[in-house]
Every structure is written in C-alpha cells, then in structure tokens.
Amino acid sequence: MNSESTSNYERLHTAVEAAGIGTWDLNLLTGELLWSDRCKELFGLPPTATVDYARFLAGLHPDDRARTDAVVAQALDPAGTGEYDIEYRTVGLEDGGRLRWVRATGRVFFNEDRTQALRFIGTITDITEAKRRSLHLQRLLESDVIGVLFWDLNSSRVLDANDQYLRLIGYTREELQAGLVDWRALTPPEGMAEEERIIAELRRTGTHRPFEKEYVLRDGRRVPVLLAGSLLEPGGTEGVSFCLDSSEQKSTAARLAASEQEFRMVTEYIPQLVWLTDPTGFHTYFNQRWIDFTGYTLKDSIGSDMWNNLLHPDDRQRARQRWGHSLATGEFYEIEYRFKAKDDSYRWFLGQALPVRDEAGYIVKWFGTCTDIHDQKLQEFALREREAEFMTLANAIPQLAWMADETGSIFWYNDRWFRFTGTTLDQMRGWGWQQVHDPNHVERVTEGFRAAVASGEKWEDTFPLRRHDGEYRWFLSRALPVHNEAGQVVRWCGTNTDVTEQKQLQDQLERAYSDLEAKVMFRTLDLEREVQELRRRLGE
Template sequence: MAPATLRPTPADFSFLAELIPQLVWTTDARGYHTYFNQRWTDYTGYTLADSVGDNMWNNLLDPDDQQRARQRWGHSLETGEFYEIEYRFKSKEGDYRWFLGQALPVRDEAGNITKWFGTCTDIHDQKMQELALRKREQDFTTLANTIPQLAWMADADGAIFWYNQRWFDFTGTQLVQVQGWDWQKVHHPEHVERVTTGFRQAVAEGHDSWEDTFPLRRHDGEYRWFLSRALPIRDEAGNIVRWCGTNTDITDQKELQEQLERAYSDLEAKIMFRTLDLERELQELRQQKGA
C-alpha cells in the first residue's frame, strides 16, 4: 500500500514562519495584510493588530521608497506576477535598514489567487557594500574624466577594455571601435608599427613601465603628439593583471622644442657665416698690409 501524501498543516506553516530569519507576512487576494510573524513585531515594534490592513506597511518605508513600492505591489496584485523589490524599512529604534521584499501568489485548483505569501530579507550590510562600491566607481569615473589626459586600461595581455571620456571626445570614436588592439586605427601610419611592437614587448616581458611618444589622430583628422605612459597593476603574487595608461598632449611643447632647435640651427649657421666673413676680412687686411 502506497504511503499517504503528507500535506503541510497550518501549524506547520506557523512553525516555519516563526523559525526562518525573514520578516514573514501574508495577504488576501486583494492585498489586505492578514498576518505578520514575530520577527516583524520584534523589528518594527508594531503588534499584529496594529499591522494588519491595506497600507500600514507602506507607512513604515523610507518616504523615498513608498511610491515605488506601492506601484510595484499594485502591479503584482493586478497581474499576479512575482513581487520583488528593495526598500528601506523603519525599525522600532527609528533607523532604516535595507530589505529585499518578495511575494508569491497562492492559487486554488482553478488558478485563482487566494492569498499572497511574502518575506522581507535584511540585505542592509550587502546593500551598504554595494552602495559604497558604486560610490567608489562614480568617484573613479569622475576623476578619470576630469584629468586632462586621455586615460585607458588594458588587460594582462595588453588588450584595452576601457577609455575615459576625454579619449572618446578627442578621437571621436566609441569603445566598440577601439577596444582590444583596435586603438591602432587612430595612430599615425608612420608610427603605429613601432608603437605596437614596443607595447607588445613591454607586455610580454612584464616591464615595470612603458613609455613612448607618437601622434594620434583627432576627430577632425588632425594629428597631435602625445607622451604615453603605462604602469602594470600586479596581484599579491606579483602577476600583472592589467595596465593603466595615459596619453598627455605635448604638441605645443614639441612645436616649441622644434622652434628652439630651428632657432639654434639658424644661430649656428649665422655664427658660422659671420666667422667666415671675419676670417675673409682678416685675410684682406693682412694682404693690404703686405702690399
């Protein structure tokens, strides 16, 4: 004889709801809250009698989360779709903590929703870490886009996967066009092979730094000279995990240097011709005295 199928009883549900670490709640098909577990009471300070109803739970949310949560919950009640949202719940001490709210509908044999079973899981510590990481990323992006250089990052093999906004503004390109080794597209054809060979060698041999000077094509077709430098980032074992580099526009300095070199050459030429003139005049004087 086959064993009878065991079905959970209301007592089983109550036991489970009080045992799990989440705040547990149920509503009827219309969203009227009918039950909260003891953890809800312990966290919010509200008794079951104070908590039941349509909208009391929403009043405990951070004001900035209330409308979003109400709209999301209303959508689930309308459609029967899985409810999931992150929001901040107020504790009985008055502070707010981040929770992940989730709920599933319970249906009868005909497929009609009879109630909703929901939980609120404390994710405050993870959320704070996520927000802190996002803040650091935003700070990095702000810094990277504020510096006057074109900046970039490459993986351990030298393939570039990130540029700052100044790079895109200068070159007029998008990441998909210049990622990997496609940055060669904006290099001067007379220099690109030399530059590529030098950087590949630095990557392959794990140099402590890389430096080169070359022209890059601006979005309007003009080439400008840049001093490019890159340093490797290593893990705890000393292995290179990525390269961070910058391109500094030195066109004005290079033009000034060339002007100075030309002026120096011109001065040398003038001195040489003047010296020859003096020597010729001196010879003429000697010839006149000898006569």
C-alpha cells in the same frame, strides 16, 4: 584606588551593564556575595535584594542545583584550574517563577602558595533566546513532517539531514555519512538553470527565496518539493534548507495542516522578515522577526495600508507600482526598499515574493520575505561615492586617461579623450583606439602595448593621435598594471600627455644643431684652405 583607576573601573562597569551582562563577586574569607543589578534581574530579584550562596542555590532550577554546586566546588579546589563555566536555569525568585537560561563564567583567585581560595569573580549572561532557537531547530530536525538538510555549495554534498529528508530521497544514513548524497545528482537536467540562479542568490544575499523543484530518485520517480534555506555564515559555503514534500502536502488535509505548522516554525528560524498575503495582496501573516523589527503587533500588521506606512516616503510609490504589477500578472516580486524600525530609523531590505498556486494554476496566496541588506547598500553607496570622486578627478586632469582589463582591452576613457578625438565609447571600446592613431605608427604602438600586457611590465611610448578636426598631435603615453592580492594583473591604468610643443621644440633644436654643425664644418674647411695658402707663401 586612584581617580584614573576609578574612572577605568566605572567605564568597564558601564560597558558590562550596557551589554546586558551581570557580574558577581564572592569573598570566600568573609562569605560576602555581591551581585550587580543585572545579575539580580536574571534571578528575578529587585536591585535592593540581599543575596548569599544559599539564595543563589535556591534560585536555580531543581534539576540544575546539584550539578551547579558540584561545578562551583570543583572550581574552588586548589588542585584544579580555578576556571568556572556552566549553563543552568534560574527560576525567578520574586518575579513569578520566570524561567531563564543563563551562562555563568568565572575564575577563583588563590593565595600565593595555592592552598586556599580567596575570591571568586565572574559574569552571567542571558542565553534564553539562543536556547529557544536551538530547541526549535532540534524539534525541526526530529520532525517527521518537514525535511531538514545541511549542505555545502562547493562540493554539492548533503552533509547532514533528518530522517524525514532521507526517507524522501530514498537514502540511508550510512550512505549520507559516506558522502554519497549529492543534491545536484538529485536535480533533473531541466532544473539546473533554476538551481544555478538560487545558488547565485545564496552567494549574493546569504538566503534564497522559497522555490519549487523536483527530486529525481534512484528508481526514476520524481518527487515535487518546496525548498527554503540560507547560509550558516555570511560569505560561507555551508547552509541549511527546509524541504517540504509537496506531493504529500497535496494528498491529505491533515498533513497539509501539519506542514503549515512546521512551516511556521521555519519562518521563525530563518533570518528574514516573513509575510503572507491572500491573492489580492491583503497581508494575513507576519513572523516574529517582523514584529520585533517594526514594533507592530500581529493584529496591527494585518491589512494593506500598514505596509506602506512603514516604507520610506521616497520608496512608497515605486513599491506600490511593483507590487501591483506582480499581483496583476503573477510575476515574481522583487524590490529593494527601506523599512522603518521601531526606533524610527530606516534600514534597506530586499523584498521578494512568490505566488503559491493550486492544482488549477490559480494563485491562492503570496509568500514573501524581506532580507536585511542595509550593510551591503551602505557599501554600495560608498563605492558609488568613491567612483564619482574618481570620475571627477579623472575628468579634471589635463591628460587623456583610460582603463583596460587584464587583456589590454580598454573599457573606459575620461571625458577629455572623447572631446579631443570626437569619438564615442562604442567606437573606442576594446582596441578601437587604433582608429585615431597615425597609420605610420599604429602597428608599432600596438605591438609594444601587447608585449607589455603579456609581460605585466609598465608601458611607455610616444606617438601622434588624430584630433577631432583631423590634426595629429604628439602624446607621451604611459600605462601601469594594477594587481590583486594574489599578485595577478586585473586592469591597466593609462594616460596620454600632449607633448606636441615639446616635440616641435625638440625638432627645432635638432635642426638648429644640424645647421650649426654644417657652419662649423664649412668654416673649418675655409681655415684649412687659408692655412695651406699661408704655408705655400712662406715656402716661396
């Protein structure tokens, strides 16, 4: 292996190790089995441990050994594809029997006539956390305490649900599979405005805050529920919600306790930092995602001072004021702020909290979430920077500049326009620019611009505009349409260039040309008279 190949191999090995992926290499001719340190770690072995195929099988969960051995044999069969892909459990040979779920993938290399397997190479990845979350979700789906539903925003259909949710709304699984369950149809008319706000929040952040609503059943009865959910994929239309029957929660203490336990499971599943406080704002609970992000244990996180210690210094006073206002008034709490991670970096979050009230209307606790919006904020800052750069450029050019929407209604002018005309944006917005046009030209100019907007073609015209001191100056005006990806006009960008001096020079040239033509004509007439007089004399 040359130096370049060695370097490439080392870089690849480093990248694989950094990604937490283990590698293995089995020489089928010698029986030598090589494992990376990460591979040994996933079997509970130290880096110095020696391994062979027998020890590999010993490190598998007893229920997975025969199945895994069969999949290996199938991969080694020259009549097969040589591909290897399986999930199994390891039992931690030397770390106390720690159970891990892993996924192993690999490929067998055969001799040229494909009669004998020579080498077996592959990777191994830890999927324990994914399996744990999948198990939690399965338990939620099988739960008889909390309803779970999968839905589509565009069609408003409930795509799938567990039995508890179907019992709650009074539908059968056959009706669900036939596409007859529509969550909009279950919502009373007075609840649609709140529903639309929740949908807008889902499309904006990918999740929605827990909220209370009522379902209207087919027999006319109403069932109060508490809903929380999120989109399955950012920017998608399908998502999952967890539905708690509020009427049953209030009916018995036993079901309340069970619902609380199920609700805690929900908070571990949703992709947000979740917290609870008592009515005074004293924090009493944080979910595991909070602990993973901040590095604070649950014990360290309980209390009031800790919260502000994790906030960015520039956000603390604002957050205290906003939170204090919500505690005093019971109003919905919402704020964007930066939280410190356990690696001392800061990320932007959308903090939201909703008061939970008892039957008498008193607040008994606050339920809050922190949604990571760091990437969206960075995009927002970048957009603001680009807008600032554009404004600087637009205000630096020597022309008057403006932008209009797809209908031709102007919504922005650069500073030079306002300095020249002495007007304000409120006066000029829309078609207000007609106020500073010469009355003798404004109708013609307006008709020409409207025609360009209707056709989507670029526009150009020359006309006078009134300056702030009442003097009119001539401008050459141009506008170009801006299209979206679908080819539709979304706005117009235009400029007005002062051509008064050029216009005056043109007028002077035209007058000088007219004077010259007159002089030539008179001189020609004089010459004709002189010629006629000469002919007359010669004739005598």
